Amino acid sequence: MKTGRLAGALAAFMKYLIIMLAAVIGIFSVLSNAAYGTVPDWKELFDRCVKGERTVKDVVKELTAGDAGVQVIMIDNPSDVITHDSYKKLPVASAVAASTLTEEYSVMNLFDDDLSTTWQEGADGYGIGEDLRIxxxxxxxIKYIAFDLGNRSSxxxxxxxxxxxxxxxxxxxCIQLIRFRDVxxxxxxxxxxxxxxxxxxxLINDAYKGSTYTDNCISNITVYGK
Ligand SMILES: [Ca+2]
Incomplete structure:
Protein backbone atom coordinates (compact mmCIF):
# COMPACT_ATOMS: atom_id res chain seq x y z
CA MET A 1 0.00 0.00 0.00
CA LYS A 2 2.75 2.34 1.04
CA THR A 3 4.77 1.51 -2.09
CA GLY A 4 1.69 2.16 -4.26
CA ARG A 5 1.20 5.61 -2.73
CA LEU A 6 4.85 6.42 -3.25
CA ALA A 7 4.68 5.35 -6.90
CA GLY A 8 1.55 7.44 -7.38
CA ALA A 9 3.17 10.47 -5.81
CA LEU A 10 6.26 9.98 -7.95
CA ALA A 11 4.18 9.68 -11.12
CA ALA A 12 2.30 12.88 -10.22
CA PHE A 13 5.58 14.65 -9.50
CA MET A 14 7.03 13.53 -12.85
CA LYS A 15 3.91 14.73 -14.65
CA TYR A 16 4.20 18.21 -13.15
CA LEU A 17 7.93 18.25 -13.80
CA ILE A 18 7.32 17.58 -17.49
CA ILE A 19 4.61 20.25 -17.60
CA MET A 20 7.00 22.75 -16.01
CA LEU A 21 9.67 21.78 -18.54
CA ALA A 22 7.16 22.42 -21.33
CA ALA A 23 6.40 25.77 -19.71
CA VAL A 24 10.08 26.77 -19.71
CA ILE A 25 10.45 25.81 -23.38
CA GLY A 26 7.28 27.75 -24.07
CA ILE A 27 8.60 30.91 -22.41
CA PHE A 28 11.12 31.29 -25.24
CA SER A 29 8.27 31.04 -27.70
CA VAL A 30 6.29 33.67 -25.78
CA LEU A 31 9.27 36.01 -25.64
CA SER A 32 9.77 35.75 -29.38
CA ASN A 33 6.10 36.02 -30.24
CA ALA A 34 4.81 38.44 -27.58
CA ALA A 35 4.80 41.43 -29.88
CA TYR A 36 2.67 39.74 -32.46
CA GLY A 37 -0.49 38.70 -30.67
CA THR A 38 -0.19 35.01 -31.54
CA VAL A 39 0.76 33.85 -28.07
CA PRO A 40 -1.22 30.87 -26.83
CA ASP A 41 -3.39 31.16 -23.75
CA TRP A 42 -0.94 29.89 -21.16
CA LYS A 43 -3.34 29.27 -18.32
CA GLU A 44 -5.69 27.35 -20.58
CA LEU A 45 -2.89 25.19 -22.00
CA PHE A 46 -1.65 24.44 -18.49
CA ASP A 47 -5.14 23.63 -17.18
CA ARG A 48 -5.87 21.35 -20.11
CA CYS A 49 -2.58 19.59 -19.62
CA VAL A 50 -3.30 18.97 -15.95
CA LYS A 51 -6.81 17.75 -16.79
CA GLY A 52 -5.32 15.37 -19.36
CA GLU A 53 -7.20 17.01 -22.27
CA ARG A 54 -3.90 17.87 -23.91
CA THR A 55 -0.72 15.82 -23.84
CA VAL A 56 2.55 17.41 -22.82
CA LYS A 57 3.98 16.28 -26.16
CA ASP A 58 1.30 18.26 -28.04
CA VAL A 59 1.99 21.40 -26.04
CA VAL A 60 5.75 21.22 -26.49
CA LYS A 61 5.29 20.60 -30.21
CA GLU A 62 2.97 23.57 -30.58
CA LEU A 63 5.12 25.93 -28.58
CA THR A 64 8.36 25.08 -30.31
CA ALA A 65 7.07 24.92 -33.88
CA GLY A 66 9.55 26.52 -36.22
CA ASP A 67 8.61 29.79 -37.88
CA ALA A 68 11.40 30.15 -40.44
CA GLY A 69 11.87 33.71 -39.24
CA VAL A 70 8.36 34.76 -40.26
CA GLN A 71 5.87 36.03 -37.69
CA VAL A 72 2.10 35.94 -37.98
CA ILE A 73 0.61 39.26 -36.91
CA MET A 74 -3.06 39.89 -36.17
CA ILE A 75 -4.02 43.14 -37.90
CA ASP A 76 -7.01 45.35 -38.68
CA ASN A 77 -8.49 45.29 -42.16
CA PRO A 78 -5.55 46.17 -44.45
CA SER A 79 -7.60 46.92 -47.60
CA ASP A 80 -5.88 50.27 -48.13
CA VAL A 81 -2.44 48.63 -48.03
CA ILE A 82 -3.62 45.77 -50.25
CA THR A 83 -4.82 48.27 -52.85
CA HIS A 84 -1.80 50.57 -52.50
CA ASP A 85 0.74 47.73 -52.73
CA SER A 86 -1.14 45.91 -55.50
CA TYR A 87 -1.72 42.67 -53.62
CA LYS A 88 -4.44 40.53 -55.14
CA LYS A 89 -6.79 37.84 -54.01
CA LEU A 90 -5.13 34.55 -54.91
CA PRO A 91 -7.11 32.08 -57.00
CA VAL A 92 -7.54 28.74 -55.27
CA ALA A 93 -7.03 25.93 -57.77
CA SER A 94 -8.04 23.14 -55.41
CA ALA A 95 -8.50 22.36 -51.74
CA VAL A 96 -8.74 19.21 -49.70
CA ALA A 97 -10.12 18.82 -46.20
CA ALA A 98 -9.30 15.93 -43.88
CA SER A 99 -13.05 15.56 -43.41
CA THR A 100 -16.25 17.26 -44.50
CA LEU A 101 -19.64 16.92 -42.79
CA THR A 102 -21.68 16.51 -46.00
CA GLU A 103 -21.42 17.60 -49.62
CA GLU A 104 -23.42 20.71 -48.78
CA TYR A 105 -20.53 21.91 -46.61
CA SER A 106 -17.82 21.47 -49.25
CA VAL A 107 -14.35 22.86 -48.66
CA MET A 108 -14.77 25.00 -51.79
CA ASN A 109 -17.36 27.05 -49.86
CA LEU A 110 -14.34 28.68 -48.22
CA PHE A 111 -13.39 30.51 -51.38
CA ASP A 112 -16.72 31.73 -52.78
CA ASP A 113 -16.82 35.16 -51.07
CA ASP A 114 -20.20 34.12 -49.69
CA LEU A 115 -20.63 34.23 -45.91
CA SER A 116 -23.78 32.10 -46.07
CA THR A 117 -21.87 29.02 -47.28
CA THR A 118 -19.47 27.18 -44.95
CA TRP A 119 -17.05 24.31 -44.74
CA GLN A 120 -17.86 22.07 -41.79
CA GLU A 121 -15.54 19.35 -40.63
CA GLY A 122 -16.96 15.85 -40.44
CA ALA A 123 -14.90 14.34 -37.64
CA ASP A 124 -15.97 13.53 -34.10
CA GLY A 125 -16.27 16.47 -31.73
CA TYR A 126 -15.00 19.79 -32.99
CA GLY A 127 -12.60 18.33 -35.54
CA ILE A 128 -9.50 19.02 -33.48
CA GLY A 129 -6.54 17.85 -35.57
CA GLU A 130 -8.47 18.08 -38.84
CA ASP A 131 -6.76 20.09 -41.54
CA LEU A 132 -7.27 21.88 -44.84
CA ARG A 133 -4.78 21.92 -47.69
CA ILE A 134 -5.21 24.79 -50.11
CA ILE A 142 1.63 35.19 -49.72
CA LYS A 143 1.20 38.20 -47.41
CA TYR A 144 -2.31 38.54 -45.94
CA ILE A 145 -5.10 36.10 -45.04
CA ALA A 146 -8.66 37.01 -44.10
CA PHE A 147 -10.58 34.50 -41.97
CA ASP A 148 -14.37 34.47 -41.59
CA LEU A 149 -14.78 31.85 -38.91
CA GLY A 150 -17.91 30.05 -37.80
CA ASN A 151 -21.17 29.59 -39.65
CA ARG A 152 -21.83 33.20 -40.63
CA SER A 153 -25.08 32.55 -42.45
CA SER A 154 -26.96 33.95 -39.43
CA CYS A 174 6.57 28.73 -41.49
CA ILE A 175 4.48 26.95 -38.87
CA GLN A 176 2.65 29.23 -36.47
CA LEU A 177 -0.26 29.05 -34.09
CA ILE A 178 -2.96 31.65 -34.55
CA ARG A 179 -5.39 32.36 -31.75
CA PHE A 180 -8.64 33.91 -32.96
CA ARG A 181 -11.28 35.92 -31.14
CA ASP A 182 -14.87 34.68 -31.00
CA VAL A 183 -16.32 37.44 -33.17
CA LEU A 203 -5.05 22.70 -38.93
CA ILE A 204 -7.65 23.10 -36.20
CA ASN A 205 -6.13 23.02 -32.71
CA ASP A 206 -9.02 24.24 -30.62
CA ALA A 207 -12.60 25.45 -30.90
CA TYR A 208 -15.17 27.76 -29.38
CA LYS A 209 -18.05 25.43 -28.57
CA GLY A 210 -21.40 25.60 -30.33
CA SER A 211 -24.54 25.82 -28.18
CA THR A 212 -26.23 23.00 -30.15
CA TYR A 213 -23.80 21.29 -32.53
CA THR A 214 -20.22 20.06 -32.27
CA ASP A 215 -19.49 20.94 -35.90
CA ASN A 216 -16.62 23.36 -36.41
CA CYS A 217 -17.30 25.80 -39.24
CA ILE A 218 -15.42 28.28 -41.40
CA SER A 219 -17.30 30.50 -43.85
CA ASN A 220 -14.48 32.02 -45.89
CA ILE A 221 -10.71 32.09 -46.15
CA THR A 222 -9.24 34.69 -48.50
CA VAL A 223 -5.54 34.78 -49.25
CA TYR A 224 -3.74 37.80 -50.69
CA GLY A 225 -0.36 37.92 -52.35
CA LYS A 226 1.52 38.87 -55.48
CA1 LIG B 1 -18.33 30.72 -48.03
Whole structure:
Protein backbone atom coordinates (compact mmCIF):
# COMPACT_ATOMS: atom_id res chain seq x y z
CA MET A 1 0.00 0.00 0.00
CA LYS A 2 2.75 2.34 1.04
CA THR A 3 4.77 1.51 -2.09
CA GLY A 4 1.69 2.16 -4.26
CA ARG A 5 1.20 5.61 -2.73
CA LEU A 6 4.85 6.42 -3.25
CA ALA A 7 4.68 5.35 -6.90
CA GLY A 8 1.55 7.44 -7.38
CA ALA A 9 3.17 10.47 -5.81
CA LEU A 10 6.26 9.98 -7.95
CA ALA A 11 4.18 9.68 -11.12
CA ALA A 12 2.30 12.88 -10.22
CA PHE A 13 5.58 14.65 -9.50
CA MET A 14 7.03 13.53 -12.85
CA LYS A 15 3.91 14.73 -14.65
CA TYR A 16 4.20 18.21 -13.15
CA LEU A 17 7.93 18.25 -13.80
CA ILE A 18 7.32 17.58 -17.49
CA ILE A 19 4.61 20.25 -17.60
CA MET A 20 7.00 22.75 -16.01
CA LEU A 21 9.67 21.78 -18.54
CA ALA A 22 7.16 22.42 -21.33
CA ALA A 23 6.40 25.77 -19.71
CA VAL A 24 10.08 26.77 -19.71
CA ILE A 25 10.45 25.81 -23.38
CA GLY A 26 7.28 27.75 -24.07
CA ILE A 27 8.60 30.91 -22.41
CA PHE A 28 11.12 31.29 -25.24
CA SER A 29 8.27 31.04 -27.70
CA VAL A 30 6.29 33.67 -25.78
CA LEU A 31 9.27 36.01 -25.64
CA SER A 32 9.77 35.75 -29.38
CA ASN A 33 6.10 36.02 -30.24
CA ALA A 34 4.81 38.44 -27.58
CA ALA A 35 4.80 41.43 -29.88
CA TYR A 36 2.67 39.74 -32.46
CA GLY A 37 -0.49 38.70 -30.67
CA THR A 38 -0.19 35.01 -31.54
CA VAL A 39 0.76 33.85 -28.07
CA PRO A 40 -1.22 30.87 -26.83
CA ASP A 41 -3.39 31.16 -23.75
CA TRP A 42 -0.94 29.89 -21.16
CA LYS A 43 -3.34 29.27 -18.32
CA GLU A 44 -5.69 27.35 -20.58
CA LEU A 45 -2.89 25.19 -22.00
CA PHE A 46 -1.65 24.44 -18.49
CA ASP A 47 -5.14 23.63 -17.18
CA ARG A 48 -5.87 21.35 -20.11
CA CYS A 49 -2.58 19.59 -19.62
CA VAL A 50 -3.30 18.97 -15.95
CA LYS A 51 -6.81 17.75 -16.79
CA GLY A 52 -5.32 15.37 -19.36
CA GLU A 53 -7.20 17.01 -22.27
CA ARG A 54 -3.90 17.87 -23.91
CA THR A 55 -0.72 15.82 -23.84
CA VAL A 56 2.55 17.41 -22.82
CA LYS A 57 3.98 16.28 -26.16
CA ASP A 58 1.30 18.26 -28.04
CA VAL A 59 1.99 21.40 -26.04
CA VAL A 60 5.75 21.22 -26.49
CA LYS A 61 5.29 20.60 -30.21
CA GLU A 62 2.97 23.57 -30.58
CA LEU A 63 5.12 25.93 -28.58
CA THR A 64 8.36 25.08 -30.31
CA ALA A 65 7.07 24.92 -33.88
CA GLY A 66 9.55 26.52 -36.22
CA ASP A 67 8.61 29.79 -37.88
CA ALA A 68 11.40 30.15 -40.44
CA GLY A 69 11.87 33.71 -39.24
CA VAL A 70 8.36 34.76 -40.26
CA GLN A 71 5.87 36.03 -37.69
CA VAL A 72 2.10 35.94 -37.98
CA ILE A 73 0.61 39.26 -36.91
CA MET A 74 -3.06 39.89 -36.17
CA ILE A 75 -4.02 43.14 -37.90
CA ASP A 76 -7.01 45.35 -38.68
CA ASN A 77 -8.49 45.29 -42.16
CA PRO A 78 -5.55 46.17 -44.45
CA SER A 79 -7.60 46.92 -47.60
CA ASP A 80 -5.88 50.27 -48.13
CA VAL A 81 -2.44 48.63 -48.03
CA ILE A 82 -3.62 45.77 -50.25
CA THR A 83 -4.82 48.27 -52.85
CA HIS A 84 -1.80 50.57 -52.50
CA ASP A 85 0.74 47.73 -52.73
CA SER A 86 -1.14 45.91 -55.50
CA TYR A 87 -1.72 42.67 -53.62
CA LYS A 88 -4.44 40.53 -55.14
CA LYS A 89 -6.79 37.84 -54.01
CA LEU A 90 -5.13 34.55 -54.91
CA PRO A 91 -7.11 32.08 -57.00
CA VAL A 92 -7.54 28.74 -55.27
CA ALA A 93 -7.03 25.93 -57.77
CA SER A 94 -8.04 23.14 -55.41
CA ALA A 95 -8.50 22.36 -51.74
CA VAL A 96 -8.74 19.21 -49.70
CA ALA A 97 -10.12 18.82 -46.20
CA ALA A 98 -9.30 15.93 -43.88
CA SER A 99 -13.05 15.56 -43.41
CA THR A 100 -16.25 17.26 -44.50
CA LEU A 101 -19.64 16.92 -42.79
CA THR A 102 -21.68 16.51 -46.00
CA GLU A 103 -21.42 17.60 -49.62
CA GLU A 104 -23.42 20.71 -48.78
CA TYR A 105 -20.53 21.91 -46.61
CA SER A 106 -17.82 21.47 -49.25
CA VAL A 107 -14.35 22.86 -48.66
CA MET A 108 -14.77 25.00 -51.79
CA ASN A 109 -17.36 27.05 -49.86
CA LEU A 110 -14.34 28.68 -48.22
CA PHE A 111 -13.39 30.51 -51.38
CA ASP A 112 -16.72 31.73 -52.78
CA ASP A 113 -16.82 35.16 -51.07
CA ASP A 114 -20.20 34.12 -49.69
CA LEU A 115 -20.63 34.23 -45.91
CA SER A 116 -23.78 32.10 -46.07
CA THR A 117 -21.87 29.02 -47.28
CA THR A 118 -19.47 27.18 -44.95
CA TRP A 119 -17.05 24.31 -44.74
CA GLN A 120 -17.86 22.07 -41.79
CA GLU A 121 -15.54 19.35 -40.63
CA GLY A 122 -16.96 15.85 -40.44
CA ALA A 123 -14.90 14.34 -37.64
CA ASP A 124 -15.97 13.53 -34.10
CA GLY A 125 -16.27 16.47 -31.73
CA TYR A 126 -15.00 19.79 -32.99
CA GLY A 127 -12.60 18.33 -35.54
CA ILE A 128 -9.50 19.02 -33.48
CA GLY A 129 -6.54 17.85 -35.57
CA GLU A 130 -8.47 18.08 -38.84
CA ASP A 131 -6.76 20.09 -41.54
CA LEU A 132 -7.27 21.88 -44.84
CA ARG A 133 -4.78 21.92 -47.69
CA ILE A 134 -5.21 24.79 -50.11
CA UNK A 135 -3.46 24.91 -53.49
CA UNK A 136 -3.07 27.94 -55.72
CA UNK A 137 -2.63 27.84 -59.49
CA UNK A 138 1.07 28.81 -59.17
CA UNK A 139 3.61 30.14 -56.68
CA UNK A 140 2.71 33.50 -55.11
CA UNK A 141 4.27 35.61 -52.40
CA ILE A 142 1.63 35.19 -49.72
CA LYS A 143 1.20 38.20 -47.41
CA TYR A 144 -2.31 38.54 -45.94
CA ILE A 145 -5.10 36.10 -45.04
CA ALA A 146 -8.66 37.01 -44.10
CA PHE A 147 -10.58 34.50 -41.97
CA ASP A 148 -14.37 34.47 -41.59
CA LEU A 149 -14.78 31.85 -38.91
CA GLY A 150 -17.91 30.05 -37.80
CA ASN A 151 -21.17 29.59 -39.65
CA ARG A 152 -21.83 33.20 -40.63
CA SER A 153 -25.08 32.55 -42.45
CA SER A 154 -26.96 33.95 -39.43
CA UNK A 155 -26.35 34.94 -35.80
CA UNK A 156 -28.23 31.82 -34.73
CA UNK A 157 -26.15 29.50 -36.93
CA UNK A 158 -22.98 31.13 -35.65
CA UNK A 159 -23.87 30.51 -32.01
CA UNK A 160 -25.23 26.99 -32.51
CA UNK A 161 -22.09 25.71 -34.29
CA UNK A 162 -18.43 25.56 -33.29
CA UNK A 163 -15.82 28.13 -34.36
CA UNK A 164 -12.06 27.60 -34.66
CA UNK A 165 -10.30 29.16 -31.68
CA UNK A 166 -6.67 28.17 -32.34
CA UNK A 167 -5.32 26.98 -35.68
CA UNK A 168 -1.87 26.07 -36.96
CA UNK A 169 -0.96 27.86 -40.16
CA UNK A 170 1.71 26.16 -42.25
CA UNK A 171 3.18 27.78 -45.33
CA UNK A 172 6.41 26.15 -46.44
CA UNK A 173 8.72 26.23 -43.37
CA CYS A 174 6.57 28.73 -41.49
CA ILE A 175 4.48 26.95 -38.87
CA GLN A 176 2.65 29.23 -36.47
CA LEU A 177 -0.26 29.05 -34.09
CA ILE A 178 -2.96 31.65 -34.55
CA ARG A 179 -5.39 32.36 -31.75
CA PHE A 180 -8.64 33.91 -32.96
CA ARG A 181 -11.28 35.92 -31.14
CA ASP A 182 -14.87 34.68 -31.00
CA VAL A 183 -16.32 37.44 -33.17
CA UNK A 184 -18.67 37.64 -36.12
CA UNK A 185 -16.27 39.68 -38.20
CA UNK A 186 -13.37 39.12 -40.57
CA UNK A 187 -10.10 38.50 -38.73
CA UNK A 188 -6.94 39.40 -40.64
CA UNK A 189 -3.43 38.13 -40.30
CA UNK A 190 -0.29 39.43 -41.93
CA UNK A 191 2.95 37.53 -42.50
CA UNK A 192 5.86 39.72 -41.37
CA UNK A 193 7.62 38.69 -44.58
CA UNK A 194 5.79 37.38 -47.66
CA UNK A 195 6.31 33.64 -48.20
CA UNK A 196 6.61 32.24 -51.71
CA UNK A 197 4.41 29.16 -51.94
CA UNK A 198 1.81 27.48 -54.11
CA UNK A 199 -0.05 25.91 -51.19
CA UNK A 200 -0.79 26.22 -47.50
CA UNK A 201 -2.15 24.10 -44.69
CA UNK A 202 -4.49 25.05 -41.86
CA LEU A 203 -5.05 22.70 -38.93
CA ILE A 204 -7.65 23.10 -36.20
CA ASN A 205 -6.13 23.02 -32.71
CA ASP A 206 -9.02 24.24 -30.62
CA ALA A 207 -12.60 25.45 -30.90
CA TYR A 208 -15.17 27.76 -29.38
CA LYS A 209 -18.05 25.43 -28.57
CA GLY A 210 -21.40 25.60 -30.33
CA SER A 211 -24.54 25.82 -28.18
CA THR A 212 -26.23 23.00 -30.15
CA TYR A 213 -23.80 21.29 -32.53
CA THR A 214 -20.22 20.06 -32.27
CA ASP A 215 -19.49 20.94 -35.90
CA ASN A 216 -16.62 23.36 -36.41
CA CYS A 217 -17.30 25.80 -39.24
CA ILE A 218 -15.42 28.28 -41.40
CA SER A 219 -17.30 30.50 -43.85
CA ASN A 220 -14.48 32.02 -45.89
CA ILE A 221 -10.71 32.09 -46.15
CA THR A 222 -9.24 34.69 -48.50
CA VAL A 223 -5.54 34.78 -49.25
CA TYR A 224 -3.74 37.80 -50.69
CA GLY A 225 -0.36 37.92 -52.35
CA LYS A 226 1.52 38.87 -55.48
CA1 LIG B 1 -18.33 30.72 -48.03
Missing amino acids: SFDKVYK DEAYTKNGRPKVVTLQIEE RETQWIELSKPIAADSMRI
